[in-house]
Amino acid sequence: MAKFDVPPTVSRLRSALRQIHNRHPMMRARIEGQTSRDWVVDVPFEKTEIAVHPAGEAFDVEAFYTEIAKQVLDISNVSWRAYLVTGQNDEVTWIALVTNHGGIDGRSALVILNDLDHLLQEPETWQTSTLPMTAPVEEGLAARGFSGDRSILSSWPKETNWPVNQPADSSQRVPYGFLRILRPETLSALHACLKQNGLHLASAFGAAAVKAASVLPGGTGWTGIVAPTDVRDDCLPAISHDAVGEYVAGITLLLGPEYREADTLEIARALQTQFTEHRPPSLLMDADVPLAVTLATVDQMSAANTAFVGGICVTDVGDLERLSGRAVGYSEVLLMPSQNHGIHPVLVAIVSTAAGVCLSFGYSEPLQTGETAHAFADSYVNVLEALAAGDA
Structure with a gap:
């Protein structure tokens, strides 16, 4: 979900979405076949749902996210749909894109948002050509020397498996997402502190999760x-970097009880070291995962499990304007994959914009409580603000 700095009209936005749909093959893709995952690129724009939601001045972003996250996206027919939230004079204040995360990842969502803003604000310089379909990422990694058998879900020590609040199968879960924003001056101070200590911003985002996990x-x-x-x-x-698809690997990081009393910078250093060491193994992917393995994983995620088996997900999706190479007209971005899979106790998705750092937090009830998720977010933000203030 993204909030427009300069709200477009419904008709103008719908026209822009049509052009972007035609530009990116994965936006025209669907999955065909019951025994394998075959992408078919043949979905016309007219088949994609573009719903208008009149909200006026009283618009609750979190409640709206929860409502649309409950609705199933039939990926055998489409790979995305959109909700246009309108205020006065038929102007769109927010856009919500619901996508198939298996075909359009978080970074690709930013590509779509950038294309949309570029087309609305600077149509004369927007690239109108249709992009080619990219080869599967597994093939590109194999050509670089990264290939191997790798399970869909990483194995974690049982000590990292936080218990769920209440077991529930996937049909009983309700995904929630909410947004917190760090001010631009806080981000600048964070950059200065981390640069002085030879650390990357992603390591601080991970360290804040370790501290907040308490x-x-x-x-x-x-x-x-x-x-x-x-x-x-x-x-x-x-x-x-203009392509839309699924180009992600998950790096696993693990810290033991010896870091319980460590300061934020010490934790960030340990995570940065692990990030560097664990990244190459994370690139080992198998392009032909047996269907039985995929189905077993789905069954595992769908069951009423008693613990979260995937650790905390901390995804630094990127700086929107740095990725775009231009000023982008969104003041707030809520980027949150639905947490109905029940793997993570909480997920943090981070997007930096001119307005600061947009921190999207996600969880699923009744596996996790809203009270715990918001307490985690409070602690997470406090850790980053303290680090920016020089109190690590």
Whole structure:
């Protein structure tokens, strides 16, 4: 979900979405076949749902996210749909894109938002050509020397598996997402602090999750984190940054009880070291995962499990304007994959914009409580603000 700085009209936005749909093959894709995952690129724009939601001045972003996240996207027919939230004079204040995460990842969602803003604000310089379909990322990584058998879900020590609040199968789960924003001056101070200590911003985002994990019930002192990373440049040939698709690998990070009393910078250093060491193994992917393995994983995620088996997900999706190379007209971005899979106790998705750092937090009830998720977010933000203030 993204909030427009300059709201377009419904008709203008619908026209722009049509052009972007025609530009990117994965936006015209669907999955065909019951025994394999075959992408078919043949979905016309007219088949994609574009719903208008009149909201006036009283618009609750979190409630709206929860409502649309409950609705199933039939990926055998389409790969995305959109909701246009309108205020006065038929102007669109927010856009919500619901996508198939298996075909359009978080970074690709930013590509779509950038294309949309570029087409609305600077149509004379927008690239109108249709992009080619990219080869599967597994093939590009294999050509670079990264290939191997790798399970769909990483194995975690049982000490990292936080208990769920209440077991529930996938049909009983309700995904929630909410947004917190760090001010631009806080982001600038964070950059200065981390640069002085030779650390990257992603390491601070991970360290804040380790510190905030103390509020999750049933913790043992161990913290597992999965850090998705974009692999476009790791492929041979490299995949264009303008492409829309699924180009992500998950890096697993693990810290033990000895870091329970460590300061934020010490935790960030440990995570940065692991990030560097664990990244190459994360690129080992198998293009032909047996269907039985996929179905078993789905069954595992759908069952009424008693614990979260995937650690905390912390995904630094990127700086929207740096990725775009231009000023982008969104003041707030809520980027949140639905947490109905029940793997993570909480997920943090981070997008930097001119307005600051947009921190999207996601969880699923009744597996996790809203009270715990919001307490985690409070602690997470407090850790980053303290680090920016020099109190690590």
